Amino acid sequence: MAQNGNKQVFSPWTDPSAKPLIQFKNVTKKFGEFVAIDDLSIDIFEREFFALLGPSGCGKTTLMRMLAGFETPTTGTILLSGQDISPIPPNKRAVNMMFQSYALFPHLSIWDNIAFGLRREGGSKDAIAARVEDMLRLTRLTKFARRKPHQISGGQRQRVALARSLAKAPKLLLLDEPLGALDKKLRQDTQFELMDIQEKTGTTFVIVTHDQEEAMTVASRVAVMDEGRMIQVDTPDRIYEAPNSVYVADFIGEVNIIQGSASQSGDTVDITFAEGQPTIRGTTDKKFANGEKIAFAIRPEKVSISAEKPDDMENALQGKILDIAYLGNISTYHVELPNGQIIKSQIANTRRISRRIFTWEDTVWVSFTDTAGILLKV
Amino acid sequence: MKRFTLIFIPYIWLAALFLVPFLIVVKISLSDTALAIPPYKPALDLAQGWAGLMAFLGDLDFENFTFLAEDDLYWKAYLSSLKIATISTILTLLIGYPIAYSMTRAAEEWRPTLLMLIILPFWTSFLIRVYSWMGILGQEGLLNQLLLWLHVISEPLKIMNTPTAVYIGIVYTYLPFLVLPIYAALDKLDDNLLEAAEDLGCSRFKAFWLVTIPLSMNGIVAGCFLVFIPALGEFVIPSLLGGSQTLMIGKVLWEEFFSNRDWPVASAVAVILLLILIIPIILFQRNQQKQRESEG
Amino acid sequence: MRRFSWFNATALTLGFAFLYLPMLVLIFYSFNKSKLVTVWAGFSTQWYGELFRNEAFLDAAINTLKVAVISSTIATVLGTMAAYVLIRSGRFAGRTLFSGMIYAPLVMPEVITGLSLLLLFIGIGLDRGILTIVLAHTTFAMCYVSVVVSSRLMTFDRSLEEAALDLGCSAFEAFRLVTLPIIAPAVISGWLLAFTLSLDDLVIASFTAGPSATTLPIKIFSAVRLGVSPEINALSTIMISVVAVGVISASLISKRAAVQQKRDEQAADRAAG
Numbered sequence: 025m026a027q028n029g030n031k032q033v034f035s036p037w038t039d040p041s042a043k044p045l046i047q048f049k050n051v052t053k054k055f056g057e058f059v060a061i062d063d064l065s066i067d068i069f070e071r072e073f074f075a076l077l078g079p080s081g082c083g084k085t086t087l088m089r090m091l092a093g094f095e096t097p098t099t100g101t102i103l104l105s106g107q108d109i110s111p112i113p114p115n116k117r118a119v120n121m122m123f124q125s126y127a128l129f130p131h132l133s134i135w136d137n138i139a140f141g142l143r144r145e146g147g148s149k150d151a152i153a154a155r156v157e158d159m160l161r162l163t164r165l166t167k168f169a170r171r172k173p174h175q176i177s178g179g180q181r182q183r184v185a186l187a188r189s190l191a192k193a194p195k196l197l198l199l200d201e202p203l204g205a206l207d208k209k210l211r212q213d214t215q216f217e218l219m220d221i222q223e224k225t226g227t228t229f230v231i232v233t234h235d236q237e238e239a240m241t242v243a244s245r246v247a248v249m250d251e252g253r254m255i256q257v258d259t260p261d262r263i264y265e266a267p268n269s270v271y272v273a274d275f276i277g278e279v280n281i282i283q284g285s286a287s288q289s290g291d292t293v294d295i296t297f298a299e300g301q302p303t304i305r306g307t308t309d310k311k312f313a314n315g316e317k318i319a320f321a322i323r324p325e326k327v328s329i330s331a332e333k334p335d336d337m338e339n340a341l342q343g344k345i346l347d348i349a350y351l352g353n354i355s356t357y358h359v360e361l362p363n364g365q366i367i368k369s370q371i372a373n374t375r376r377i378s379r380r381i382f383t384w385e386d387t388v389w390v391s392f393t394d395t396a397g398i399l400l401k402v
Numbered sequence: 403m404k405r406f407t408l409i410f411i412p413y414i415w416l417a418a419l420f421l422v423p424f425l426i427v428v429k430i431s432l433s434d435t436a437l438a439i440p441p442y443k444p445a446l447d448l449a450q451g452w453a454g455l456m457a458f459l460g461d462l463d464f465e466n467f468t469f470l471a472e473d474d475l476y477w478k479a480y481l482s483s484l485k486i487a488t489i490s491t492i493l494t495l496l497i498g499y500p501i502a503y504s505m506t507r508a509a510e511e512w513r514p515t516l517l518m519l520i521i522l523p524f525w526t527s528f529l530i531r532v533y534s535w536m537g538i539l540g541q542e543g544l545l546n547q548l549l550l551w552l553h554v555i556s557e558p559l560k561i562m563n564t565p566t567a568v569y570i571g572i573v574y575t576y577l578p579f580l581v582l583p584i585y586a587a588l589d590k591l592d593d594n595l596l597e598a599a600e601d602l603g604c605s606r607f608k609a610f611w612l613v614t615i616p617l618s619m620n621g622i623v624a625g626c627f628l629v630f631i632p633a634l635g636e637f638v639i640p641s642l643l644g645g646s647q648t649l650m651i652g653k654v655l656w657e658e659f660f661s662n663r664d665w666p667v668a669s670a671v672a673v674i675l676l677l678i679l680i681i682p683i684i685l686f687q688r689n690q691q692k693q694r695e696s697e698g
Numbered sequence: 699m700r701r702f703s704w705f706n707a708t709a710l711t712l713g714f715a716f717l718y719l720p721m722l723v724l725i726f727y728s729f730n731k732s733k734l735v736t737v738w739a740g741f742s743t744q745w746y747g748e749l750f751r752n753e754a755f756l757d758a759a760i761n762t763l764k765v766a767v768i769s770s771t772i773a774t775v776l777g778t779m780a781a782y783v784l785i786r787s788g789r790f791a792g793r794t795l796f797s798g799m800i801y802a803p804l805v806m807p808e809v810i811t812g813l814s815l816l817l818l819f820i821g822i823g824l825d826r827g828i829l830t831i832v833l834a835h836t837t838f839a840m841c842y843v844s845v846v847v848s849s850r851l852m853t854f855d856r857s858l859e860e861a862a863l864d865l866g867c868s869a870f871e872a873f874r875l876v877t878l879p880i881i882a883p884a885v886i887s888g889w890l891l892a893f894t895l896s897l898d899d900l901v902i903a904s905f906t907a908g909p910s911a912t913t914l915p916i917k918i919f920s921a922v923r924l925g926v927s928p929e930i931n932a933l934s935t936i937m938i939s940v941v942a943v944g945v946i947s948a949s950l951i952s953k954r955a956a957v958q959q960k961r962d963e964q965a966a967d968r969a970a971g
Contacts, residue, residue, distance in 0.1 A: 529918055
């Protein structure tokens with residue numbers, strides 16, 4: 025996405041000779057009977073901005089706490105630069121963490137909070153002071169150095185937490201819902217700031233979030249997790265446009281899911297989904313058995329809506345408008361097909377003043393090309 | 403290793419100075435009185451090893467408890483302690499609840515001050531607070547002088563050295579213990595609940611009865627136990643205000659020990675007092691547990 | 699919509715009158731010239747003079763302060779350790795017994811605690827005196843300290859300690875540099891509570907004090923057993939005043955700190971918005 029646009033594409037995960045910074049090898053973590061992480065393996069590379077995305081309780085926080093050293097795997101190993109880190113306590117790891125609550129020490133000034141980790145390393149006074157000043161400049165906090173955490177705003181506290189965890193120049197920075205406590209507007213600004221700082225410092229970031237937009241915006245790769253397993257690990261555009269399962273398609277963004285039975289010839293598949301309805305044609309590089317139950321997933325913005333049946337689209341279905349949601353920049357139409365299936369279509373409102381062409385109860389055609397959707401096993 | 407030290411030090415301290423002494427009390431309660439130093443037998447002679455221990459155990463018996471059961475002084479003392487503790491707890495509740503309730507009605511900026519005024523007596527000497535009533539309740543005390551002067555009474559009332567003086571003393575000294583938990587419970591109460599009750603057709607009084615009281619029940623129960631439990635074993639109040647005719651078990655134990663020098667009987671009295679206290683203590687713990695759980 | 703009714707006003711007035719009048723009467727009569735406590739015979743401070751010339755009282759007061767300072771300090775260290783163990787150590791062998799031993803002394807009648815400790819001291823042949831009172835007071839006071847400190851630790855944000863570990867602290871450094879400064883107010887109030895309990899204690903001290911060392915409450919008790927005494931009124935007045943000044947200034951300080959904190963937070967939010 026955007027961060028890769030202006031330079032050579034950063035994708036060490038496609039390079040078989042690249043050495044990963046972190047490797048999870050068949051890691052399982054149980055809390056009593058509860059399996060938080062289920063036989064999970066993954067590689068994370070240097071300079072990556074890696075996002076762990078999933079609903080609460082999916083194991084993403086446990087995964088992060090194992091990296092920080094607050095939890096140890098029940099079985100399996102975690103390697104950092106090829107070294108097993110399970111015997112290393114959190115205070116000896118070249119890994120730092122930014123806590124969801126920020127965990128700023130309330131009795132120390134901003135300056136002392138940032139210097140806290142450096143003082144434990146025992147550098148010279150001047151070196152520590154220089155490093156703290158650098159961090160304050162990086163996070164635009166120089167003015168607030170002498171204040172206590174309760175004397176600054178939420179956004180500033182977030183930056184102090186970031187500065188403090190970056191001060192020791194860790195190999196790996198863990199961010200636990202770093203923007204969760206900020207309001208929406210501030211969150212968006214801060215996302216770009218985070219990316220900027222990550223690029224400047226060259227640190228590997230692993231971020232935990234339940235906010236898909238946030239993950240998509242900041243990350244070089246996104247891992248979608250559920251019930252302790254990785255469902256898909258891929259770049260944001262691949263996660264969105266080529267989800268590997270109905271779960272991922274449904275979790276990220278809006279989607280229409282149409283289930284039916286497949287009949288494949290070459291790379292085109294015709295799906296019969298309801299009696300009396302035309303089949304839907306899609307393309308795929310996967311192989312499906314004839315008559316296999318499959319799901320056709322298509323994003324609402326790839327579905328057009330028109331009064332007449334279009335000639336240039338491979339797929340066109342007739343239905344009735346059930347609901348219209350006006351969201352300002354876009355409008356979403358809910359069209360009901362004769363079999364009861366609802367198809368959502370999103371249309372950008374590119375003109376400020378225009379008469380709405382369609383209204384409730386209108387009979388319309390929804391249409392899309394054969395490459396607009398994706399075919400998934402169920 | 404460090405964790406071990408951290409647990410070990412307070413653990414050993416409490417075991418040596420709380421658990422062991424308590425076991426000694428149980429042991430002595432099973433011994434016989436003797437004219438010796440210490441004034442009981444058998445003495446455990448560990449030098450004789452296993453045989454000594456067996457001989458020692460063989461000499462222990464329940465004689466003191468039989469004695470307590472047969473002498474009605476002790477029965478009366480236990481019953482009278484229970485009665486005094488129960489009545490004073492009810493009185494404290496009747497006085498304390500309106501205070502706690504009214505504190506939560508006061509303006510926001512006044513509440514910390516009111517709270518401080520409730521807590522302040524708690525920091526002042528218990529003994530002095532009990533003593534302060536001696537000058538008020540006596541035959542020629544301030545209360546009698548005032549009532550005589552107002553012509554409410556013609557003869558001075560005898561309050562000092564009666565159970566009434568003990569009730570007053572207990573209510574006075576333990577009032578803060580009851581007000582604080584009730585205040586805490588009432589302070590958390592959402593006003594909207596009362597408005598909702600009135601909106602659904604309750605009168606103000608009915609809303610109080612059906613919403614406020616049940617929702618402050620945890621505080622009421624906690625406060626009552628905080629008065630009842632210490633009142634049951636109280637010594638200072640009955641000995642300063644109760645006179646010779648008020649029997650309370652704490653005082654009996656004291657006298658048995660210091661005046662009669664009968665250590666085995668004093669220990670037996672202590673063991674039975676604890677057995678009586680175990681029920682309210684368990685109920686109290688359960689109430690606290692429930693409260694913690696309901697607060698998540 | 700909270701309404702402050704006449705009923706509320708009356709309840710508070712009567713309630714606080716009940717709580718404070720006896721003490722005010724005591725203070726008032728400590729300035730009475732007459733030895734007869736209930737007859738007012740003019741203003742005088744002679745009983746204060748008598749009190750300060752009474753060596754037995756002064757000795758007892760010094761003993762009491764010694765005992766209170768030493769026992770509350772040891773109790774604070776032990777009680778804080780115990781609280782930390784209770785809240786942080788998870789499961790260990792004998793945890794139930796441990797928490798039982800912390801909570802039991804809080805509800806144990808003082809006569810039983812006193813009796814049992816005395817029997818222990820006699821059993822091991824320890825001479826009764828300052829040391830035995832200190833041991834006794836430390837034991838029950840540490841339980842109070844640990845309750846105060848553990849209720850603070852329960853609401854303590856654990857991620858602060860984790861952040862300290864993450865930034866390179868050892869477990870002990872994390873406690874010393876982060877946990878302790880933040881829970882310090884609770885530790886200090888634990889100390890004050892232990893100190894007050896020790897100053898105040900009559901029953902346990904009576905059992906554990908020997909003839910060589912008495913404390914102020916023991917002295918007061920034996921004096922007032924015989925009836926009201928103007929000297930004790932004077933002593934009570936001094937003790938009540940010290941406590942009142944302490945509690946009132948503590949609450950003023952904490953109120954001011956709370957106001958300042960609120961103001962700072964508002965200023966920070968305004969600056970951001």
